[in-house]
Structures are given as C-alpha cells and as structure tokens.
Amino acid sequence: MVEKVRNFINGKWVNAAEGxxxxxxxxxxxxxxxxIIPRSGQKDIDMAVTAARNAYNKWRLTPAPGRGEIILKAxxxxxxRKQELGGxxxxxxxxVLPEGLGDVQEAIDMAYYMGSEGRRLAGETVPSELAxxxxxxxxxPIGVFALITPWNFPLAIPAxxxxxxxxxxxxxxxxxxxxxxxxxxxxxxxxxxxxxxxGVLNLVHGTGDGIGEYLATHPKIxxxxxxxxxxxxEKLSRICSAFDKEISCEMGGKNAIIVMDDGKLELAVEGAIxxxxxxxxxxxxxASRIIVHEAVYNKFLSMxxxxxxxxxxxxxxxxxxxxxxxxxxxxxxxxxxxxxIGKKERARLVIGGKAYKxxxxxxxxxxxxxxxxxxxPKMRIAQEEIFGPVVSVMKxxxxxxxIRIVNDVKYGLSSAIYTQDVxxxxxxxxxxxxxxxxxxxxxxxxxxxxxxGGTKKxxxxxxxxxxxxxxxxxxxxxxxxxxxxxGRLQKAQIDK
Ligand code: NAD
Numbered sequence: 481m482v483e484k485v486r487n488f489i490n491g492k493w494v495n496a497a498e499g500x501x502x503x504x505x506x507x508x509x510x511x512x513x514x515x516i517i518p519r520s521g522q523k524d525i526d527m528a529v530t531a532a533r534n535a536y537n538k539w540r541l542t543p544a545p546g547r548g549e550i551i552l553k554a555x556x557x558x559x560x561r562k563q564e565l566g567g568x569x570x571x572x573x574x575x576v577l578p579e580g581l582g583d584v585q586e587a588i589d590m591a592y593y594m595g596s597e598g599r600r601l602a603g604e605t606v607p608s609e610l611a612x613x614x615x616x617x618x619x620x621p622i623g624v625f626a627l628i629t630p631w632n633f634p635l636a637i638p639a640x641x642x643x644x645x646x647x648x649x650x651x652x653x654x655x656x657x658x659x660x661x662x663x664x665x666x667x668x669x670x671x672x673x674x675x676x677x678x679g680v681l682n683l684v685h686g687t688g689d690g691i692g693e694y695l696a697t698h699p700k701i702x703x704x705x706x707x708x709x710x711x712x713x714e715k716l717s718r719i720c721s722a723f724d725k726e727i728s729c730e731m732g733g734k735n736a737i738i739v740m741d742d743g744k745l746e747l748a749v750e751g752a753i754x755x756x757x758x759x760x761x762x763x764x765x766x767a768s769r770i771i772v773h774e775a776v777y778n779k780f781l782s783m784x785x786x787x788x789x790x791x792x793x794x795x796x797x798x799x800x801x802x803x804x805x806x807x808x809x810x811x812x813x814x815x816x817x818x819x820x821i822g823k824k825e826r827a828r829l830v831i832g833g834k835a836y837k838x839x840x841x842x843x844x845x846x847x848x849x850x851x852x853x854x855x856x857p858k859m860r861i862a863q864e865e866i867f868g869p870v871v872s873v874m875k876x877x878x879x880x881x882x883i884r885i886v887n888d889v890k891y892g893l894s895s896a897i898y899t900q901d902v903x904x905x906x907x908x909x910x911x912x913x914x915x916x917x918x919x920x921x922x923x924x925x926x927x928x929x930x931x932x933g934g935t936k937k938x939x940x941x942x943x944x945x946x947x948x949x950x951x952x953x954x955x956x957x958x959x960x961x962x963x964x965x966x967g968r969l970q971k972a973q974i975d976k
Contacts, residue, residue, distance in 0.1 A: 491678025535679030548598020621649030623702030634660030728941030743898030815868030892935030
C-alpha cells in the first residue's frame with residue numbers, strides 16, 4: 481500500500497502550496513513505495529509557524545497536567561498500534577522488526593514519562609532574606625520550537641522531542657526526515673486523535689536544504705532542537721546563534737568498545753555484534769571501533785569474525801533476518817567508499833566489504849557486515865563516522881592506551897568497556913570523555929529516564945530525554961519570582 485501523506489497545519493491535513501511531491505521508498509526493496517509526500521516550500525513553513533505562533537498563548541496557559549494528559553492518551557494509542565507501527569518502521573527505515581518495535585516502545589516510554597511531567601515540572605521555593613517576602617523559581621516555556629529529526633529512529637526521536645516540547649507549553653513545527661515521512665505522519669495522527677488543539681503541533685514535510693534551514697532560521701521561531709549529522713548541526717548552530725535563537729543539537733558519533741584482557745570475551749563479542757551491526761550500524765551510538773587489549777586481540781578478533789559471519793542479511797520483516805539494509809543509495813555509496821578508504825589505508829579487511837545482492841536483496845541497499853583489523857587510531861575509518869555495518873578493530877597496550885584511543889576523536893557520544901576488574905571500570909568511568917559510558921554492556925541501549933547526549937562534536941546545548949539535565953531543560957527557561965507582601969519598601973540586606 482502507498483500512503484499519500486500530507487502536511488498538518490493549524491489542525492488540518494493539507495497539501496503543500498506548490499504541489500511538488502517526493503517518494504518514500506522501502507530500503508529493503510526499492511520497488512516498494514511506502515509513501516508519497518509533499519515537497520514543501522517556504523510558504524508552507526510560513527503557514528505552519530504562524531499557526532504555532534497563534535496557538536502559543538492559549539497552550540502556554542493550559543495547565544501542565546492537562547497538556548500531559550493528552551500525551552498520556554497518545555501513549556495509550558501508541559501501545560494499541562505498536563505492532564502495526566513497528567512493521568511500518570521496518571518497512572520505511574529498514575531495521576529488523578524487533579528493533580522497529582523497540583523504536584515504537586521508546587516512543588511509548590517517552591510519552592508516559594513526559595505526559596507525567598505535566599504533574600511535576602518542578603521549580604524551587606527558597607526562603608527570602610527579608611520578612612514577608614517569597615522567592616521562587618518556575619519553569620516557563622520558550623515559545624515556538626522547530627523540531628528537525630533524522631531517519632534512523634523515525635518514531636522514537638520525534639517522540640523524544642515532541643512530547644517534552646509540548647508538555648512544557650511550547651508549540652511546535654516538526655520537520656521529519658524526508659526518508660521516513662510516513663512514520664512521522666502516524667505519530668502526528670496519534671497526537672491529533674489524543675486531542676492536541678489546532679495549531680499546537682504542525683508537521684511540514686520536505687528536504688533539509690529545501691525547508692530545514694528556512695524553518696530553523698525563521699524569525700518567528702524561538703528555539704530549535706535538531707538531531708542529525710554533525711555537519712548540519714554545526715551549520716544550524718552557527719546560524720541560530722547569529723539570530724540569538726536557542727538551539728540544541730544531537731549529532732554524530734564514533735563510539736568505541738574497550739575489551740580488556742580480564743573481560744568476558746563471549747559477552748564482549750555479543751556486545752560488539754549488537755553495537756556494530758544492530759540497526760545495520762546506523763545508530764548514533766553504534767560501536768564502530770573495538771579497542772582490544774593486545775593480550776586477547778587475536779582471540780577476540782577470531783571470535784568476533786566468526787560471530788559476524790553468521791549474520792543473515794535480508795528484509796527486516798522476516799524472522800530469519802539479523803541485519804537489514806542501509807537507508808538509501810547515497811548512504812550505500814558513502815559506506816562502500818569508506819570500505820575502499822580502509823583498504824587504501826592498509827587496514828586488513830577480515831570479512832565483508834561488498835554490496836550484497838543475492839536473491840531478493842538485489843532490490844535493496846544491502847552491504848555485508850564488514851570488519852577491518854589492524855586499524856590504527858589516525859586512519860580515517862577510525863576517526864570519521866561511517867554510519868553503516870563497518871567495524872574497525874584496534875589494538876591497545878593497556879587501559880590507559882585504550883582510553884586515549886577512545887577519546888582521540890572529535891566525537892564523544894558513547895563508549896563501553898568489558899572488564900571484570902572494578903579498578904579498570906572505575907578508571908574508565910572517570911576518564912572516558914563521552915556522554916554515555918557502559919560497563920560490561922554495549923554502546924547502545926540508553927534508557928529514557930536519564931539524559932541522553934554527547935560531548936565534543938556529538939552534542940551541543942541541552943541533552944535529550946529524562947532526568948536531571950534532560951529535555952525539560954531544553955524546552956523551558958527559568959523565571960524567578962519575588963513577591964513582597966510586607967506592604968512597605970524593603971531593601972536587600974547590604975550592610976551585613
Ligand atoms: P542529516 O543531518 O542529513 O539530517 C537530519 C535532519 O536535518 C533531516 O530532517 C534533514 O532533512 C534535515 N536537514 C538536512 N540538511 C539541513 C539543513 N541544511 N538545514 C536544516 N535541516 C537540514 O542526518 P541524517 O542522515 O538524517 O541522520 C544521520 C545522522 O544523525 C548521523 O550523523 C547520526 O549520528 C545522527 N544521529 C544522532 C543522534 C544523536 O542523538 N546524537 C541520533 C540519531 C542520529
């Protein structure tokens with residue numbers, strides 16, 4: 481079935497002003513068109529921003545528990561439709577069905593968490609130094625937000641942004657990736673069914689260069705939350721700071737697993753397989769570097785290669801598939817280019833290295849799970865984000881050396897260490913310069929009740945998700961209120 485999706489502006493499903501269209505294609509079978517979407521332009525963005533602006537005051541004044549209840553209702557609807565939506569994520573983005581369902585589950589978890597925030601959104605009351613005077617800090621919304629999202633978590637990442645933005649009292653213009661527009665549309669449909677008022681949430685489909693930048697820099701947009709590549713995030717953040725706009729960016733990664741000589745190798749291999757080839761290596765937290773203590777390097781490499789050779793490529797909807805396709809032709813070309821770069825850099829190609837075109841896979845964007853050994857820290861394949869099923873295995877002399885290699889990249893999203901030594905784990909926890917650190921677990925698998933994000937070129941501004949320093953900080957600002965009920969002029973005590 482081909483879905484004809486539309487923009488959602490001011491409570492109505494509408495076509496783009498200029499009537500141009502784009503296609504969303506199943507990456508496992510490019511003959512399968514998932515959706516036809518409007519290729520929107522600046523006029524559509526103008527209408528959506530105006531609608532969000534007009535709806536802002538009423539939504540801001542809607543009691544936060546009431547805003548939260550709409551999101552909790554959306555959580556229930558997501559639960560009811562989990563199987564259908566999980567299948568859609570797999571069809572439109574390519575990840576295997578259990579991961580497609582996981583994508584929906586993250587949206588559900590975030591909806592319950594952020595819906596409940598409507599009854600918290602706590603500030604602070606502290607004593608005044610003067611009699612008959614109150615002092616408190618309260619969270620207030622920022623205004624109209626542009627939310628710009630990638631394709632690799634087509635439901636979860638939009639949910640991670642839309643729910644906290646709305647519960648905090650902001651209104652939203654949402655521009656999802658043009659590669660996963662149908663998933664994005666379903667999420668908006670669910671919020672509409674849950675009762676989101678007209679104008680509060682607006683959806684505009686289109687390309688990044690076509691409307692993304694125009695939206696982010698629109699004079700009536702107060703804040704931007706972006707997830708995607710570092711190059712686009714940095715560009716947007718430069719432009720937004722020139723316009724004095726709030727912006728937070730979650731960007732690329734070059735995540736690493738350290739395997740120590742005292743680590744459980746079977747567990748480390750499972751973590752490397754899951755981290756390196758899960759979601760076809762297309763997670764921002766994917767483990768694209770495995771840094772192994774020299775004493776266990778050969779043994780680990782042979783176990784890892786054996787496990788990778790058993791992975792079955794195919795359509796993610798089939799139970800027999802372990803690894804799905806990459807998202808599109810340009811990503812396929814980029815990954816294959818990096819494999820050539822790795823060979824030229826004289827890394828040793830141990831397994832994989834080619835496009836995979838057997839049987840039905842000939843119709844999709846499949847690449848063999850690829851492992852390079854003998855990779856050294858300065859090689860491009862060890863430094864740059866590839867975002868595909870390509871893992872570099874590197875040797876370290878000791879823990880200090882391993883940590884230095886992990887940190888010696890421009891990114892800082894996620895890292896992991898496999899060790900049974902409590903001292904090693906404590907040092908790694910202290911010295912790994914990444915936003916997320918896993919001990920005896922892979923680089924992927926963040927939980928939504930904790931803040932999510934990276935250091936260096938992986939993250940700018942506020943973190944996502946729950947907990948202290950999470951998304952509620954991104955979508956609110958602090959206001960401090962002093963109330964004097966003494967009925968006379970009281971001056972701060974300056975002569976103490
Ligand atoms: P991308 O940067 O190409 O696109 C992301 C979004 O930005 C899309 O909606 C796109 O249309 C839009 N966009 C593109 N150019 C734009 C421009 N000039 N102005 C405004 N918007 C623009 O990234 P992608 O290929 O969709 O996603 C893959 C990247 O996302 C990887 O680098 C990955 O690491 C990163 N990512 C990061 C996280 C995280 O939390 N750190 C999570 C998922 C993905």
